[in-house]
Amino acid sequence: MKSLYYHSTRSKEEKLTFSQAVIKGLAQDGGLYIPETWPDFDFSSQEWLGLSYQELSLKVIAPFMPEIKSDDLSKALNSAYDSKFSDPKIIPLKPVGDVHVLELFHGRTLAFKDMALSLLPHLIQLAQKSSTDVQKEIVILTATSGDTGKAALEAFSGVSGTRIFVFYPTDGVSDIQKRQMATQTGENVHVYGIRGNFDDAQQAVKVIFSDQVLRKSLEALGKVFSSANSMNVGRLIPQIAYYVGAYFELVKTGEITQGQAVNVAIPTGNFGNILAAYYAKKMGLPIGKLICASNANTVLTDFFNEGIYQKDRVFHTTHSPSMDIVVSSNLERLLFEVSKGDCGTVANWMTALQEKGKYALDAGQRSILKDFYAGACSDEKTLETIREVYQTEKYVADPHTAVALAVEKEYRLKTGDVTKCIVVSTASTFKFSESVLKALDEKVLWSDCTEVERLNALSNIMYEALPGPLSEVLSAPILHLEICDKTAIQSVVERVLGL
């Protein structure tokens, strides 16, 4: 067995196995875990072409976790990607005009977060099994802009040896997103709306993680904190697989020949999804440009175009709420690449971000970002894109996907690049019915309709029945109504855990 170790983006002193890194979630120094070396893959092999999604995932992720038995991992993948997904292909790829849309929203909670979160509880349980320092209970802390929360609740509800807390911005999620979380059953789940935005929730969770005193008192109770956010490397690695899957689907359907490059366009918030694509490219998958699409929150667009990350700026609430963000956590993992593996430089940038609200790259460092193209799309343009794509292609895109479609188109017009492009679709339109309907039919005042009326209208336009999990959520009783202040997150956690 070839061993593989993980260290923090801010220091190489602590070396952990994948299992240990998944359970810890976030490094003590505030950094994010990354593998020390990268597994080698031969993407020119024919073997990739005959695999199911579960088999392909196993091939991609097993080398990242050598201490976990391949049989166990295979079982985990088969139960993560089973009939919970409404499409047997798990990740269907659909031609839409000039691009191919990779639909990652066919899981239980109708957003791409299901791709990694369906697997994460299994990985945590396998990690516990392979770890010598077994803990009684793993306490998962989750900050969410809407989709991670429900996907994590769904995944961890009733999983023995775990307890999960979710904090979402009470005024920053769609009706359906709120309902999905508020109706979650399970004795091990705790759900809170917060008066604050996603950044406030994420920051509070990071502070709790680096509080040594809290960590010690938790240990004394036989418990340990972990994270279901994309800061957790256990979220990131499984996401690499769907880029490999989508690539070989294009080969299988004759759209490209094996070895030919494709671009990818990704609606981006916390930078987890696009980072997985970057890693796929780093490991040799023929990916050309990585197109990073943002909404009116343009912190990433500005970073890629100007080389400066500036977090003191207005926070916009948009039609694509899962991308409403100012501090994009996973960018720190890309910074590690930009620094050419110099943890000290990464730590300095993060300190500057904390203390001065910004950091800047020099010209040499910026050149490492040449594989990225970054663009932004306003709310108006988002709705216009939904309308246009529906009229020309009869495809209804959710607002997040529309942002990526718009930025991809802008990129193509600007550069004349004719490379085939995979546009990642991150959510079902039914999760954002009000915005989508507003785009498709301006004559009705959709905000005055009930959610059920909106969903039925959308279902009629799309000739598609309401997804099963959504019907369930609509009739389920509301179980969680608690709202707390953004400053009270830590005290809520302490109270519930009896600390």
Ligand SMILES: *Cc1c(COP(=O)(O)O)cnc(C)c1O
């Ligand atoms: C989380 C999310 C995103 C952003 O993904 P990141 O990995 O955080 O960049 C985009 N769209 C939807 C629908 C999401 O739920």
